[in-house]
Amino acid sequence: MVQTMLAEERRTEERSAYAIAIRQLEAAAYYLNLDRSLLEVLKHPRRELIVHFPVKMDDGSIRVFTGYRVHHNPARGPAKGGIRYHPEVTLDETRALAMWMTWKCAVVNIPYSGAKGGVVCDPKRLSIHELENLTRRYITEISIMVGPESDIPAPDIGTNPQVMAWIMDTYSMHKGYTVPAVVTGKPVAIGGSEGRLEATGRGVTVVAHEAAKLRGFQLDGARVVIQGFGNVGSATAKLMHQAGAKVIAISDARGGIYNPNGLDIPNLLHCAGRDGCIQAYRDADQITNKELLELPCDILVPAAVHGVITSENAHNVRAKVIVEAANGPLTPDADRILQDNGVLVVPDILANAGGVVVSYFEWVQDLQAFFWEEEEVNARLEKVMRRSFEHVRQVAEKNKVDLRMGAYIIGVQRVAEATTIRGIYP
Numbered sequence: 344m345v346q347t348m349l350a351e352e353r354r355t356e357e358r359s360a361y362a363i364a365i366r367q368l369e370a371a372a373y374y375l376n377l378d379r380s381l382l383e384v385l386k387h388p389r390r391e392l393i394v395h396f397p398v399k400m401d402d403g404s405i406r407v408f409t410g411y412r413v414h415h416n417p418a419r420g421p422a423k424g425g426i427r428y429h430p431e432v433t434l435d436e437t438r439a440l441a442m443w444m445t446w447k448c449a450v451v452n453i454p455y456s457g458a459k460g461g462v463v464c465d466p467k468r469l470s471i472h473e474l475e476n477l478t479r480r481y482i483t484e485i486s487i488m489v490g491p492e493s494d495i496p497a498p499d500i501g502t503n504p505q506v507m508a509w510i511m512d513t514y515s516m517h518k519g520y521t522v523p524a525v526v527t528g529k530p531v532a533i534g535g536s537e538g539r540l541e542a543t544g545r546g547v548t549v550v551a552h553e554a555a556k557l558r559g560f561q562l563d564g565a566r567v568v569i570q571g572f573g574n575v576g577s578a579t580a581k582l583m584h585q586a587g588a589k590v591i592a593i594s595d596a597r598g599g600i601y602n603p604n605g606l607d608i609p610n611l612l613h614c615a616g617r618d619g620c621i622q623a624y625r626d627a628d629q630i631t632n633k634e635l636l637e638l639p640c641d642i643l644v645p646a647a648v649h650g651v652i653t654s655e656n657a658h659n660v661r662a663k664v665i666v667e668a669a670n671g672p673l674t675p676d677a678d679r680i681l682q683d684n685g686v687l688v689v690p691d692i693l694a695n696a697g698g699v700v701v702s703y704f705e706w707v708q709d710l711q712a713f714f715w716e717e718e719e720v721n722a723r724l725e726k727v728m729r730r731s732f733e734h735v736r737q738v739a740e741k742n743k744v745d746l747r748m749g750a751y752i753i754g755v756q757r758v759a760e761a762t763t764i765r766g767i768y769p
């Protein structure tokens with residue numbers, strides 16, 4: 344009876360991304376011997392805004408949507424974080440994602456604090472016009488938080504450079520002049536950065552390369568499985584393929600495809616972004632997302648949504664290395680099981696930081712109105728990712744912990760230090 348209750352409690356916790364984020368923070372606080380009152384400060388988001396707003400639909404009707412924007416700890420700089428359009432967006436998830444952004448920015452040592460936003464909607468069921476109306480109204484509703492010095496949004500699930508362009512335009516219309524630095528992930532034509540579109544996937548590829556070396560194999564020739572074929576999944580597939588890896592399976596929300604001899608990635612990239620693109624691919628077997636996660640491979644890259652590997656399926660994972668391109672794809676219980684099974688996990692707050700690193704470069708370029716060549720952006724990104732991976736590896740080794748805890752120790756320590764040095768106002 345007690346065991347059933349505990350198991351149920353665990354399952355409930357596994358469903359709450361914020362509960363997981365708190366558990367991870369508490370574990371890092373233990374290693375850092377963090378003061379309890381400071382831990383209490385770090386556990387809480389600083390600001391949470393919930394908005395319910397009307398949008399004119401194409402058929403003349405008006406629909407009310409719900410959106411969120413959360414700032415976590417402000418100690419290290421302006422708030423930075425993506426905007427997610429997805430039917431399952433919740434305040435709980437947005438809080439967790441904002442907290443993870445704080446640690447992520449600290450791990451790669453860029454001067455931001457964490458934020459996240461989202462709207463509960465299915466962007467695939469909205470026309471382009473409805474999507475624009477929704478974006479312009481949502482950004483107006485949360486404008487009390489957003490600005491180039493206070494909070495700089497970016498793309499996430501369900502949003503893209505066009506959505507970022509509408510955000511930049513809406514904010515600029517209200518100001519009366521153009522403010523490119525208010526948002527990152529914009530098209531290059533309006534102040535976006537070269538290299539931003541592929542930045543998260545490029546960072547994932549760099550750390551996959553380092554993790555493979557640590558496990559004693561090369562990325563060149565490695566068998567790679569990727570869940571998700573959106574911005575991050577498709578860029579990762581492209582860059583891993585270019586690095587000589589064999590991408591043997593890939594999926595989107597509808598399901599996946601598998602060919603042990605490797606998929607024709609250039610061909611798949613050709614139709615990327617089109618609904619049903621993956622399913623239309625002929626030279627592979629159709630598989631479910633569940634089956635995809637359990638395929639034998641060298642590197643597994645979850646690049647879709649959170650909580651896909653849990654205590655229920657972690658035992659069946661047969662990868663040597665997992666690179667968390669998505670935010671929070673593993674629950675803490677799954678993490679423990681995988682560690683016991685000798686799987687090397689590169690944690691999200693390190694693995695997918697490439698996106699925010701180049702977002703930071705974009706912001707710097709916008710503020711200076713001086714733009715860099717793509718080679719320069721990529722070279723600087725790769726340097727930051729390699730340096731951060733090595734730092735995390737060393738801290739993990741020194742403390743005899745896994746890479747996730749190594750990354751948390753660095754991130755939480757930097758934020759705790761900044762919070763302490765600034766002091767508590769008044």
Ligand code: NAD
Nearest residue numbers: 499500501543571572573574575595596647669670695698
């Ligand atoms: P996206 O919307 O471009 O793509 C998401 C992909 O996941 C799509 O292929 C979609 O079909 C698939 N998907 C959605 N629900 C799924 C499900 N239940 N099972 C399997 N597949 C599913 O989003 P994205 O920008 O590529 O983001 C993917 C992940 O990477 C998210 O966790 C996001 O938070 C994280 N991330 C993104 C960035 C970025 O720069 N875009 C940066 C850091 C982290």
